[in-house]
Amino acid sequence: MRITTEDINWRPRTAPEALAALELLTERLREADDDRAVFLDVYVVITRRVVEILHTEDHDGFLEPGWLSELTGLFAEEALIATRNSLHGTPVTATSWRLATCYAAHGPAAPYRSAILGINAHINHDLGLVVHAYLQANRTHIDQHLLRRYRHDYFRVNRILEQSVLECTDMLAERYRCRTTTVLRRLPAGRRTSARLTMLVLVAWRDRIWRDILALWNAPDTPTRAHIIRRMERRAGLIARLIVTAPSLPTPSGARPPCPPQAG
Numbered sequence: 001m002r003i004t005t006e007d008i009n010w011r012p013r014t015a016p017e018a019l020a021a022l023e024l025l026t027e028r029l030r031e032a033d034d035d036r037a038v039f040l041d042v043y044v045v046i047t048r049r050v051v052e053i054l055h056t057e058d059h060d061g062f063l064e065p066g067w068l069s070e071l072t073g074l075f076a077e078e079a080l081i082a083t084r085n086s087l088h089g090t091p092v093t094a095t096s097w098r099l100a101t102c103y104a105a106h107g108p109a110a111p112y113r114s115a116i117l118g119i120n121a122h123i124n125h126d127l128g129l130v131v132h133a134y135l136q137a138n139r140t141h142i143d144q145h146l147l148r149r150y151r152h153d154y155f156r157v158n159r160i161l162e163q164s165v166l167e168c169t170d171m172l173a174e175r176y177r178c179r180t181t182t183v184l185r186r187l188p189a190g191r192r193t194s195a196r197l198t199m200l201v202l203v204a205w206r207d208r209i210w211r212d213i214l215a216l217w218n219a220p221d222t223p224t225r226a227h228i229i230r231r232m233e234r235r236a237g238l239i240a241r242l243i244v245t246a247p248s249l250p251t252p253s254g255a256r257p258p259c260p261p262q263a264g
Helices: 015-031 037-054 065-088 095-105 111-137 144-174 179-186 190-218 222-245
Strands: none
Touching: 015 037, 015 065, 037 065, 037 095, 037 111, 037 144, 065 095, 065 111, 065 144, 095 111, 095 222, 111 144, 111 179, 111 190, 111 222, 144 179, 144 190, 179 190, 190 222
């Protein structure tokens, strides 16, 4: 089934634009029974919460809501473009995104694994690069006071993730009939225990990425920044490989088809 993509905004610049683009692409992928919808559906839940917060009077304690909205748009662009390239057969150069899109594109998939692969690529590959690019582009306007406010908002996003994780878990089980998630939900306290464990991983990943962002911000020269970025890309790719090869409940076909090798 051909997926229409010509009317999708691949380069959103605000949180509402990001949400609209993600919802449209996710809907098209679901209609085509394409498992590349799984991570994007998770991402829609989180982005919708960001948009809701931006429409509240106090912005739920975020100090720089304009920055949050702009970063949400720039951040979403990375996932959108990776998915678009995968759909169009254009090379996906980042190992983490190549494995995430390849795994989901060659069904049947384990939905929870598709979700984790996308989350890994989006946090461990995209997040630090997007925030660094923004800071670097606006370096002359950012002092230590503003950087502390950005740090506050960066870590306050963890609260949004915590508020979203149970909804995402339920969606994997109910909408995508994820066997692993369904089994976990049937265990005593399994739903909340799996959510807590998921948050521990996400918080650890985001803590590490903030350290990488600061390392990039304080790097004395371009070669040093390039070295840090290569290290971030390698780490995201390694995590993706571990996710793909980790034991799991068998899929209906019994195994996943291999992703084509590619440097990155």
